[in-house]
Amino acid sequence: MRKIIHLDMDCFYAAVEMRERPELAGQPVAVGGGARRGVVTTCNYEARKFGVHSAMPGFQAKERCPQLVFLPVRFDLYRAESAKIRRILRDVTPLVEPLSLDEAYLDVSGLDRYAWDIAKEIRKRIFEETRLTASAGIAPNKMLAKIASDWRKPNGQFAITPDQIEAFMRDLPVRKIWGVGPKSAEKFNQRGIQTCGDLQQFTQAELVQQHGKWGSELYRLCRGKDDRPVEPNQVRKSLSNESTFSDNLTTLEECQAAMEVLVKELEEDLRVKASDRHVYKAFVKVKFADFTRTTRECICEKPSLETYQTLLLEARKRSPQPIRLLGSGVRFVEDRVTPSSPQQWLELE
Ligand SMILES: [Mg+2]
Secondary structure, eight states: OOOEEEEEETTHHHHHHHHHOGGGTTSOEEEEOSSTTOBEEEEOHHHHTTTOOTTOBHHHHHHHOTTOEEEEOOHHHHHHHHHHHHHHHHHHOSOEEEEETTEEEEEOTTSSSOHHHHHHHHHHHHHHHHSOOEEEEEESSHHHHHHHHTTTOSSOEEEOOGGGHHHHHHTSBGGGSTTOOHHHHHHHHHTTOOBHHHHTTSOHHHHHHHHTHHHHHHHHHTTTOOOOOOOTTOOOSEEEEEEEEEEEEOSHHHHHHHHHHHHHHHHHHHHHHHTTSOEEEEEEEEEETTSOEEEEEEEOSSOOHHHHHHHHHHHHTTOOSOEEEEEEEEEEOOOOOOOSSHHHHHHHO
């Protein structure tokens, strides 16, 4: 049985900004696109009380919360903090899989201590060294650990033990299953399937019939079973991000502002997760209001913001519809395959 910790910093970008500017204590703060009509990337809990959330257009956030302090993103600063945090995590175990600047999985199965205590110590050390708070989820697998880290946010931790999984999964909304997005969740709900318990009523054969290959994975995931290992050196074919907007984007200006934030995030992700890889393509994903989608890509070793804005323009020509989702990404030259976990290294040696 594995012991996995999912560590998640609390509203990371906003928390770093607030630490840097003590005069902002108690005020609603959002961090986002620097452009006039940017999109919120992260906001603090004070702002969330007003209904402000990430991926919300800046003007709408200001409408909901007129006193909102809207700050431009400063990735250099967040990256430096992230590096400190990652060093703390790697002190505990080399089995650290970063998901983004502010999130990571740790496999602590091999450590002869309670995962609960390890998580507590990590959070304490992060706070001592950075004055930032983190939340943690502890569980026998990645999916459950990630769900659990949300449960006692901010500055808390929650564990799901093996004997609790069955009861826990029964009432868990299907949306929480790894890989189920808002759209699939909506489809499930339309069929009267709200919880993982509802989904468990189907046989594996039925799920495969309905969802193809994904069906058998779904059969396991809705029972809280997830075998994906923590992968410290993931070999990726591509790296991308995306944002679904609570209000569809209609003007070119809005789309460009949103793309600017996505590309900045992508560049950060590249530095964190794939600094050793060679890019050969850049692509842009667009989903329109009628759910049709399109991708535009070009061969490019060093894509810039302009590369993405050009791809966006081309993609946008394909439909007059407003845009509900934008994404940016790169594809990598396929290198020699390197083992993705220490276990595999051992097998090779
Ligand atoms: Mg976070």
